[in-house]
Amino acid sequence: MITLEALTKDFGSTRAVNELSVDITAGKVTGFLGPNGAGKSTTMRMILGLDSPTAGKSLVNGVPYAKLRYPLHTVGAHISGTAGHPGHTPRTFLKALAQSNRIPVRRAEQALAEVGLQSVATKRIGGFSLGMRQRLGIAAALLGDPQILILDEPMNGLDAEAILWIRQLMRTRADAGGTIFVSSHLMSEVQQVADHLILIGRGELITEAPTQELIQEFTQQLITVRTPRASALAGLLLQQGAKVNNAGEGHLEVIGMPLERIGALAFAGGIELHELSIIHGSLENAYKQLTHDTVDYSAELTGGVKTK
Numbered sequence: 001m002i003t004l005e006a007l008t009k010d011f012g013s014t015r016a017v018n019e020l021s022v023d024i025t026a027g028k029v030t031g032f033l034g035p036n037g038a039g040k041s042t043t044m045r046m047i048l049g050l051d052s053p054t055a056g057k058s059l060v061n062g063v064p065y066a067k068l069r070y071p072l073h074t075v076g077a078h079i080s081g082t083a084g085h086p087g088h089t090p091r092t093f094l095k096a097l098a099q100s101n102r103i104p105v106r107r108a109e110q111a112l113a114e115v116g117l118q119s120v121a122t123k124r125i126g127g128f129s130l131g132m133r134q135r136l137g138i139a140a141a142l143l144g145d146p147q148i149l150i151l152d153e154p155m156n157g158l159d160a161e162a163i164l165w166i167r168q169l170m171r172t173r174a175d176a177g178g179t180i181f182v183s184s185h186l187m188s189e190v191q192q193v194a195d196h197l198i199l200i201g202r203g204e205l206i207t208e209a210p211t212q213e214l215i216q217e218f219t220q221q222l223i224t225v226r227t228p229r230a231s232a233l234a235g236l237l238l239q240q241g242a243k244v245n246n247a248g249e250g251h252l253e254v255i256g257m258p259l260e261r262i263g264a265l266a267f268a269g270g271i272e273l274h275e276l277s278i279i280h281g282s283l284e285n286a287y288k289q290l291t292h293d294t295v296d297y298s299a300e301l302t303g304g305v306k307t308k
């Protein structure tokens with residue numbers, strides 16, 4: 001279990017993480033989603049004691065990471081960057097890591113087997129592809145056979161087969177009671193494996209919920225509307241409490257209002273519609289709406305254009 005309590009980090013005048021409070025619980029894969037620069041890596045680094053919080057705290061099984069008695073047995077982490085010295089081989093790197101952390105050296109061979117790097121165990125890490133480095137980083141994370149895994153964008157650079165493999169690895173460990181915390185900037189990468197999603201943007205929590213709940217909420221409610229009077233319709237919909245995004249010229253995307261009601265409001269307002277339809281399977285779209293810069297009509301109505 002990982003607990004974040006109003007976790008905050010400033011780098012000079014940049015607030016990278018802003019009062020983030022969430023629990024990452026055992027027996028689940030928790031996806032940590034947000035666009036580039038949202039604060040995912042900084043949050044993970046603070047959990048691991050690699051960055052110190054400006055305010056707030058993070059706890060691993062109830063204590064700060066630095067107070068863990070056997071850190072690598074408790075938490076395995078793969079944070080972006082290269083694992084191991086380029087002159088090392090996977091075997092020498094993992095054995096040294098095991099020895100310096102009082103982990104039986106045989107675990108090095110087991111971890112190599114688990115990530116499928118046995119055939120290159122004696123090759124220099126310097127010549128490895130990004131995908132092989134990712135596997136090696138994951139092997140290092142697995143070395144102490146920890147109950148908690150923190151993986152920062154582990155699918156970067158992996159081919160389709162390796163992505164399936166890592167999803168399976170996360171699933172198996174979560175089903176065995178592990179706590180898996182995995183970041184990505186792509187909804188599609190984690191949607192299939194995460195039981196729970198935490199979405200952040202600009203360092204702040206946007207939403208967190210079980211994946212199925214988010215899918216249901218968003219896939220049923222995203223309505224696409226095309227009309228030559230988009231601005232006028234957006235005004236009407238906003239007045240009635242819908243969330244409206246400008247998706248292009250004459251094209252609106254609406255959340256939080258049934259299709260029939262949108263049609264009725266347009267009819268009552270004398271607004272011609274060219275399309276009114278539900279977008280299915282659009283968790284990815286909803287994610288983009290929540291996290292990407294989008295122009296929104298609420299700002300236009302109040303006289304300026306605001307991105308959020």
Ligand SMILES: Nc1ncnc2c1ncn2[C@@H]1O[C@H](COP(=O)(O)OP(=O)(O)OP(=O)(O)O)[C@@H](O)[C@H]1O
Pocket residue numbers: 011014015016034035036037038039040041042043185
């Ligand atoms: N060491 C640092 N010094 C100054 N600013 C930093 C530092 N590390 C991160 N930042 C800034 O903090 C913010 C959050 O960055 P962070 O790397 O945590 O985001 P992220 O969600 O992991 O993004 P990415 O997916 O691109 O890695 C960004 O504005 C980034 O530029």
